[in-house]
Amino acid sequence: MLQLEKVHHIAIICSDYNRSKAFYTEILGCTILQEVYREARDSYKLDLALQNQYTIELFSFANTPARVSRPEACGLRHLAFSVKNIEENISFLKSKNIVVEPIRLDEYTLKRFTFFEDPDGLPIELYEL
Incomplete structure (x- = not known):
C-alpha cells in the first residue's frame, strides 16, 4: 500500500x-x-x-475542451471547502452575484452543505464544520 x-x-x-x-x-x-x-x-x-x-x-x-460537469459526469466531481458559518459565506457569495444552491443536510453526518460554481462551471462545495 x-x-x-x-x-x-x-x-x-x-x-x-x-x-x-x-x-x-x-x-x-x-x-x-x-x-x-x-x-x-x-x-x-x-x-x-x-x-x-x-x-x-x-x-x-x-483551446481547451469544455469540461463535462453535470449530471454526475465521470471524473472530478467537485471541490469541497470547510467553513465555520455557512450562512455568512452564502451571503458573501450572493453579494458577489454568485448563485448558491439551497443548503442541504448530510444524512450521515448531519452537517450542512451547499454548492456553487467557479467561472467554468466546476462545482464547489461549502461544508459546515
Whole structure:
C-alpha cells in the first residue's frame, strides 16, 4: 500500500485566466504563492494557497475542451471547502452575484452543505464544520 500523507495540490485548467484568477483570489480568498507565464506553451500557472497551505494550481491553455460537469459526469466531481458559518459565506457569495444552491443536510453526518460554481462551471462545495 502507498504511504500517502495528505493531498499536495489540486490542478484546475480554466478557460479565462484573468476571470478565474480573480474568482479564486477575490471570491475564495486564496493567496498567490507564484505566478508563471510559460511562453512556449502560451500558458499561465498560478500557485494558490488557502490558510498558508499550498492548495491549487490554476492553469490556462489555449483551446481547451469544455469540461463535462453535470449530471454526475465521470471524473472530478467537485471541490469541497470547510467553513465555520455557512450562512455568512452564502451571503458573501450572493453579494458577489454568485448563485448558491439551497443548503442541504448530510444524512450521515448531519452537517450542512451547499454548492456553487467557479467561472467554468466546476462545482464547489461549502461544508459546515
